[in-house]
Amino acid sequence: MRGRTWLGAALVLGAQLRALWLAAAVEVHTAKEVVAVNGTNQRLKCTFSSSSPVSQQLSVSWNFQPEDLSSHEPVFYYLKEPYKPPSGRFKERVTWDGNIERNDVSIIIWNLQPSDNGTFTCQVTNWPDVYGTIGEVRLRVVQKVNFSEIHFLAVAIGSASVLMIIVVIVVIICRQHRRKARDNRQEVADTEG
Helix, strand or coil: CHHHHHHHHHHHHHHHHHHHHHHCCEEEEECCEEEEECCCCEEECEEEECCCCCCCCCEEEEEEEECCCCCCEEEEEEECCEECCCCCCCCCCEEECCEHHHCECCEEECCCCHHHCEEEEEEEEECCECCECCEEEEEEEECCCCHHHHHHHHHHHHHHHHHHHHHHHHHHHHHHHHHHHHHHHHHHHHHHC
């Protein structure tokens, strides 16, 4: 019986240590998929949370995996300051757009091309939180915005506008009816008095 108690305690301790390790890890948050129009610029948002305060050793790595699954390419690196890639497809096409104090490590990719279709990864290490999740953003570069998306947006904005106009009209009509009813009651009270 004593062996089982020791084994149970060891399992509970192991589970607690694992939970503490996971709680101490950096969590990275990204949009899972982004669609952008060919030739435009796109901000790839990446934020993080850490159980430790932001340290001077915080580093950020952005990498790219093309759709054809060829080798990963470095996109951007940050350690105390942003470092643009010295070569490759993103040279002169990527800009730091983050704010470390706000836990934002986003970048902007300029002049998107169909060859930029693929998965971008964002990894953050914040000493002593050196382990954690890696954020992924799947980028799809399209030739033009899909008509159905524009149509849906126009319908949504138009419907909201019409709804607001109807609400304003109803409020005005209700106020006029109340005013007439009050005036009628006042008139009846005056004639009775």
